[in-house]
Ligand code: GUN
């Protein structure tokens with residue numbers, strides 16, 4: 226039902242399959258009023274002109290309208306609204322917030338939603354207000370869970386959205402998320418509209434931080450009422466897959482333009498600031514001459530278009546691994562949003578289990594960039610690397626090409642294992658010379674730096690050999706440093722005496738691959754990190770204690786994986802708990818026989834939970850049995 230295609234932060238590029246089509250997520254679900262007289266942009270236009278594939282309407286407003294309800298029951302929701310895509314229905318909890326009460330039973334409104342053919346029915350939750358006491362919030366959470374259990378039986382063919390409540394109480398938010406997961410096809414974070422309306426985004430982030438670790442990792446997450454385009458990057462970063470909102474319409478009624486950078490009253494617009502297709506057709510500056518209806522409809526279309534453009538940017542950013550950058554740029558739009566992102570980065574530890582192994586490049590956007598989770602992992606890694614090593618000497622410089630390394634500081638009698646750390650100042654702090662090609666530093670951050678300079682004369686010389694030896698010693702140190710960085714110091718210690726032969730790129734001078742006895746063990750990517758060959762996996766395996774570096778495939782999948790096919794999530798039995806998306810992994814069977822090597826798609830804690838989709842993309846597999854029938858992988 227929900228399939229993961231790509232990811233960044235907690236953000237996911239997903240596919241949600243419903244009886245009325247497949248929805249690419251993250252997606253914005255425009256709120257459609259069930260009363261055609263109050264709709265603004267007609268639902269058919271949402272589908273045809275804007276390409277909207279999923280929308281949301283209120284089953285409660287429909288249910289309680291004696292003129293509309295019988296028609297909806299007769300025609301079914303899709304024909305009634307004139308929207309052929311996926312329709313989600315809300316339950317009336319929002320009216321409890323805005324009107325004080327709801328006058329329908331939870332079972333009745335759920336049956337109504339399934340009766341009219343809603344693709345996603347929502348449990349009638351008890352709306353938790355931010356000011357609710359712990360006792361009030363607990364009662365709302367428990368009652369919502371009771372209704373969710375009941376709704377699971379009543380849902381028919383509709384998917385079920387189960388709201389998460391709990392007000393501003395982190396423990397109750399966690400309980401609500403955990404307790405609702407078994408009944409939910411979609412988990413929907415509720416009770417946040419009052420925070421959104423008052424720009425209390427930091428509290429929103431606290432809610433999301435309390436909720437996210439307790440949601441089922443394989444289920445789509447809906448954020449109720451997140452509809453301002455400036456919030457989509459932040460919302461997606463926290464794992465929002467579906468956003469719903471009437472903002473595009475409500476802001477239009479207030480004659481206000483939405484942009485991902487913020488909102489702007491039409492009255493303040495003196496220049497043609499928008500180049501969207503709609504505003505090219507009907508220039509903003511002339512809009513005041515038009516009738517109110519025309520003006521508001523134009524603004525609603527512009528606003529929706531801005532929302533969709535921003536959702537598209539979020540999706541692109543997830544593909545590119547630049548979602549943090551996008552969120553940081555958006556945080557510049559409003560101080561409250563900046564604070565919220567600061568609070569997000571303050572919760573960076575939460576992101577580490579799913580934080581990608583590497584990205585294309587690291588780009589600074591704002592002072593917040595220095596708190597991204599990737600830098601938490603990086604500094605923890607540097608700390609580990611520096612342990613029991615020293616003294617430290619500062620050198621200035623960059624490439625690790627053999628030519629440059631002839632000028633590198635002389636190594637002591639221990640050669641590559643010299644405990645001295647020669648560190649290079651980088652925008653991300655001091656980095657041991659042998660690690661400077663690795664993401665997030667790498668050439669893009671070092672490009673501006675000067676070439677390697679000779680070490681200070683007081684650096685010791687014995688055993689340092691001539692310049693060629695020196696380059697060899699450093700090159701080996703580079704390789705060992707890389708292996709230690711990825712698989713730990715114990716692996717390095719076991720491999721010190723191996724005859725590892727580095728190969729550098731002629732064009733760039735960068736380390737490209739590492740050979741042993743003529744066979745390539747690993748290739749080094751542009752991120753400075755290793756991709757294992759099958760021989761490399763077979764070589765490393767005995768040096769890595771089980772289940773370190775491994776993902777264990779089920780018996781059923783083993784033969785397929787050994788032929789180079791993808792390892793699917795449902796066939797994972799166990800995984801190294803340190804495995805994150807993008808980690809290089811050995812795929813083994815239950816008896817630890819190496820089947821293939823590849824890159825993890827999911828984090829360890831997510832594997833086996835997704836019913837569909839890949840857990841490991843296999844990049845090399847066991848050689849086919851030779852003519853004699855012997856398996857060369859053994
Ligand atoms: N719409 C906005 N907020 C909420 C909420 O908390 N629950 C439901 N069901 N709908 C909402």
Ligand code: ZN
Nearest residue numbers: 499501504527
């Ligand atoms: Zn526009």
